[in-house]
Ligand SMILES: Cc1ncc(C[n+]2csc(CCOP(=O)(O)OP(=O)(O)O)c2C)c(N)n1
């Protein structure tokens with residue numbers, strides 16, 4: 130057998146919004162040794178009975194294939210899509226980034242924030258909180274650039290994702 | 302929650318416990334294996350007041366689950382367990398995992414503290430749904446009265462649909478005490494619709510085309526065929542008749558194809574037969590039917606059946622390509638797939654490899670001629686009995702009774718010998734803990750089988766160590782006068798552990814000696830059963846006959862040779878063609894790789 134190359138994938142799923150449902154999903158990952166890089170979850174229907182979960186995971190294509198079929202076995206899960214495998218999709222994440230600095234670093238931070246279209250949602254004489262939305266890569270580079278400029282704290286949401294075009298998770 | 306299609310609760314107020322009874326009766330439940338306690342008192346009260354469901358009082362909750370497993374596996378019905386909160390539920394955990402691993406349909410009802418106390422470390426509170434989540438197919442904590450009946454109905458639907466498994470329903474005491482609406486099974490839509498039972502025709506056609514072109518084909522059948530029901534076993538027999546292909550089986554699949562049929566090569570895997578393992582290694586088309594490429598079967602995965610075209614039929618899509626890459630994966634009920642294979646076989650042009658198939662059979666007969674299960678029994682009247690001799694004689698003498706027979710086992714060498722020497726001609730007769738290998742399974746399993754089949758011959762082939770793990774079930778056996786025959790293959794060792802220590806750890810028998818054993822005869826007698834002991838060859842047959850003829854429970858202490866090893870054996874980490882056949886080949890474990898030594 131050929132050595133498979135490990136990569137990351139975004140898996141989106143719909144799950145009944147009941148107690149223990151998220152634990153079931155998370156325990157499946159830990160119990161079977163799969164990796165969760167990020168996870169987001171929120172109700173998405175009118176009645177609030179269905180939640181969408183987006184999981185960024187890493188592994189070989191066959192391991193990720195296993196992740197998908199294992200999740201499909203869970204009773205409260207009604208849909209599972211490996212978005213990375215199902216055509217073009219959008220994946221976005223939001224970060225709140227706190228930078229504490231003064232003088233030149235402070236102006237430099239503000240300049241970079243502008244270039245990234247990050248908004249300063251809190252400002253004091255010695256600090257900023259920037260809000261930035263984009264791909265995880267974009268957030269990574271913004272945070273990297275802030276590091277020497279007084280990066281103090283980061284809070285990230287994890288990825289929300291959806292496929293492009295009229296197709297929905299229900300059509301897979 | 303599942304959706305309910307109607308909200309027409311009955312007008313007469315029922316308590317939650319009464320609603321539960323009604324739901325169980327509607328689900329066709331006849332027997333519950335259980336043990337009472339504070340949190341389930343309302344349920345026991347409701348049980349007391351009805352007459353449809355029989356309750357079997359076990360002596361430990363783990364035993365309740367194993368008994369229900371054997372009940373389920375020997376009848377094809379869903380087994381039902383009732384336990385109290387806290388320790389009752391935690392005692393059930395091993396049994397639930399056992400059922401999960403062996404795909405046994407169960408519903409376990411557990412008591413819980415009232416919803417208002419959940420999270421307060423109340424007396425006998427346990428996070429039962431949290432603890433059992435990884436060991437069940439699904440579980441519920443019923444928080445609202447209106448969810449009770451739907452949860453019970455859905456639990457049964459989930460337990461039996463697709464790949465069967467255990468489902469737990471946790472019932473807070475306020476829910477069973479308070480009023481609850483009854484909702485019938487026809488008024489809920491259970492969430493089991495994702496299961497695909499009908500296979501894809503094209504995939505089956507491709508598989509059959511590969512089978513038609515096979516020169517060295519082999520069926521590798523598993524417990525899925527048993528789960529698919531007796532008609533799947535019937536269909537398998539027809540398919541084998543049509544194709545003339547050889548058949549090997551996993552531990553869990555024994556009986557799906559007749560063990561006495563010439564086309565059956567015996568079990569494959571770690572303690573499988575020479576002919577089954579070499580056929581697996583050398584076949585060019587391997588047809589896996591309801592089996593899951595377990596590590597006990599495959600040995601070293603990258604050396605498993607190299608070069609064969611692999612077809613894998615399973616109702617659980619997650620099993621396909623999980624361990625071994627297959628060429629044709631077919632998702633569906635294995636019975637439906639076999640039926641379709643039969644149609645395709647009739648429909649497609651005749652196979653052209655008659656001569657090759659004959660040559661394949663000749664090769665197999667050559668392997669078979671080695672008689673890999675042979676053992677040497679000293680024939681002297683007072684000779685020490687070999688465990689293989691004991692087990693093969695139990696098999697032969699039980700056969701002579703011509704009774705409908707169910708056999709449970711504990712875990713260890715005796716289990717493997719039983720798998721090798723017993724030849725099951727029907728499905729649902731063989732009750733053993735395969736996936737989890739749970740010592741203590743056999744005695745309660747015999748209870749469950751005997752409750753399900755009161756007139757049948759039920760035997761437990763036991764090891765002296767394993768049987769002590771649930772020995773308290775002698776009490777259940779006595780209470781219900783269950784005429785089970787317990788044969789203890791007493792080698793004074795945790796034999797399978799001793800064998801591994803001999804082969805892999807330089808014969809350092811660390812903690813594997815069965816010291817301070819009870820007198821099993823007196824033990825049996827103290828539980829109002831018959832106790833027998835045999836120590837010499839010339840008394841073996843008679844003792845077994847006596848046990849089989851006794852119309853009540855019997856426990857036979859068969860004192861056997863201590864140092865015997867179970868062969869053939871594929872050492873861990875080795876390939877099928879690297880099997881050890883007998884003591885002449887066994888060495889100090891030098892041929893076992895470091896990786897092999899790390900395997901379980
Ligand atoms: C609950 C449990 N604990 C430990 C083991 C590990 N184990 C497997 S076989 C075995 C020895 C069984 O001894 P015995 O019942 O006497 O059977 P024998 O192998 O001697 O036939 C042990 C300890 C197990 N399978 N299950």
Ligand SMILES: [Mg+2]
Nearest residue numbers: 764765794796
């Ligand atoms: Mg023993």
